[in-house]
Amino acid sequence: MSVVPRYSFDPGDTALTADPYPTFARLRETDPVHWSDLGYWVISRHADIRSVMMDRTGFGQGDFVRNIQLFYDPDFDVLSNSAYRWLSEVFVMQDPPQHTRVRRLVTGALTAKRVRAMEPRIRAITDWLIDGFIRDGSADIITQFCYRLPVLVMCDMLGIDPGNPQLPQIVDAIGQSFIVFEARRLSESELATANREMDRMDAFFEELFEARRREPRDDLTTALALSGDSADALTPHELTTVATGLFGAGFETTAHMIGNGLLTFARFPDQWTRLCADPEGLAPAAVEEVLRFESSLIGGYRTALADAEVGGQKIKVGQRVLALIGAGNRDPRVFSDPDRFDIGPRAEQHLSFGGGIHFCAGAELARLEGAIAFERLAERLPGLRVDLERPAWREGFLFRGLSRLAARW
Numbered sequence: 001m002s003v004v005p006r007y008s009f010d011p012g013d014t015a016l017t018a019d020p021y022p023t024f025a026r027l028r029e030t031d032p033v034h035w036s037d038l039g040y041w042v043i044s045r046h047a048d049i050r051s052v053m054m055d056r057t058g059f060g061q062g063d064f065v066r067n068i069q070l071f072y073d074p075d076f077d078v079l080s081n082s083a084y085r086w087l088s089e090v091f092v093m094q095d096p097p098q099h100t101r102v103r104r105l106v107t108g109a110l111t112a113k114r115v116r117a118m119e120p121r122i123r124a125i126t127d128w129l130i131d132g133f134i135r136d137g138s139a140d141i142i143t144q145f146c147y148r149l150p151v152l153v154m155c156d157m158l159g160i161d162p163g164n165p166q167l168p169q170i171v172d173a174i175g176q177s178f179i180v181f182e183a184r185r186l187s188e189s190e191l192a193t194a195n196r197e198m199d200r201m202d203a204f205f206e207e208l209f210e211a212r213r214r215e216p217r218d219d220l221t222t223a224l225a226l227s228g229d230s231a232d233a234l235t236p237h238e239l240t241t242v243a244t245g246l247f248g249a250g251f252e253t254t255a256h257m258i259g260n261g262l263l264t265f266a267r268f269p270d271q272w273t274r275l276c277a278d279p280e281g282l283a284p285a286a287v288e289e290v291l292r293f294e295s296s297l298i299g300g301y302r303t304a305l306a307d308a309e310v311g312g313q314k315i316k317v318g319q320r321v322l323a324l325i326g327a328g329n330r331d332p333r334v335f336s337d338p339d340r341f342d343i344g345p346r347a348e349q350h351l352s353f354g355g356g357i358h359f360c361a362g363a364e365l366a367r368l369e370g371a372i373a374f375e376r377l378a379e380r381l382p383g384l385r386v387d388l389e390r391p392a393w394r395e396g397f398l399f400r401g402l403s404r405l406a407a408r409w
């Protein structure tokens with residue numbers, strides 16, 4: 001008698017890159033609190049994900065070194081790698097009270113007022129980018145638009161000269177070093193590249209903060225440097241750590257959101273037609289549906305800070321949990337007809353900005369950029385068509401987005 005091997009979730013499975021949703025559905029419906037042979041729990045139902053993310057005392061980030069050693073071995077010297085050291089210090093990976101202090105200082109600088117004030121600039125950058133290719137009749141929409149928009153917006157906010165010759169390297173450095181977010185063992189060469197690129201970003205942002213200390217400006221870099229009083233202000237090292245995180249989080253996920261949205265509109269052309277009929281009115285709801293349907297950050301990790309129970313399953317203190325945001329976003333217990341992309345407003349909330357104390361600090365900026373991008377593309381390029389046969393998904397599991405997408409109009 002043949003025995004069917006037990007399924008074990010592996011984020012390195014390349015089939016997940018092209019389409020993770022069949023696997024997500026299978027897990028969610030048959031094994032919603034799944035134990036992966038990689039040594040952590042995988043949760044996939046909306047209610048379980050929400051309860052873990054909202055739980056401030058039962059779940060947190062826990063022991064960073066131990067969490068990473070899980071993928072290597074108990075002697076692996078995690079913090080001698082600058083990319084992991086950075087990750088251990090970035091506030092999304094920290095628990096209170098350190099997380100509370102840094103988040104307060106960052107949100108004190110990245111205010112709703114500062115984000116609202118960006119709207120005319122985001123509109124101007126969007127139109128300038130579209131002007132650059134509209135007469136060509138075709139473009140690689142990912143590199144020419146989806147990436148460039150949030151990169152230029154983050155440059156504007158942080159006061160980085162968009163003509164800075166180091167910028168292309170810094171943008172690439174984000175992709176190569178943020179690989180440390182992936183919950184898996186990295187190869188020696190991946191880790192060496194991540195370390196090298198993290199050092200590059202460190203030096204870049206150190207220089208930027210030094211320049212602002214000498215000559216303050218009305219930008220987020222200066223606001224971060226000045227936030228807090230002398231007792232709790234961010235140290236120079238914390239400033240570069242935060243700036244790298246904001247810069248990366250600020251463009252990578254947003255670029256993917258816009259690209260994933262354009263691909264999804266092409267798969268559901270009736271929704272593109274609907275958006276084109278009322279771009280300004282429907283763009284904000286379209287952003288929410290894109291975030292739900294094809295989230296650009298597909299999961300988040302937590303550690304049980306005490307023995308807990310999730311979906312009827314006992315989780316022991318110290319065990320890791322991968323919350324599959326992308327699976328929760330398609331949970332039929334919460335969303336009616338979840339595999340249908342429908343830009344009409346939905347009553348229930350997607351999980352794409354996380355929840356609880358780590359709720360995305362840039363959610364309003366991302367929403368504004370997405371709404372302006374979809375509104376202006378629908379107004380100016382209503383005939384936009386993309387190559388559905390060959391969307392090039394980038395490698396990696398956690399950040400879901402395209403590296404190229406041929407478009408014509």
Ligand code: HEM
Nearest residue numbers: 091092249250253254257300352353354358360361362366
């Ligand atoms: C579509 C775009 C975006 C998506 C899908 C997204 C998603 C998320 C998610 C899911 C988290 C929570 C992670 C966790 O709990 O483990 C998060 C946290 C965070 N995001 Fe975003 N994000 C986006 C854009 C941005 C932007 C534009 C910025 C900054 C300008 C930003 C800055 C941050 C920061 C600083 C945190 C950490 C918050 C904390 O730990 O307190 N994000 N984001």
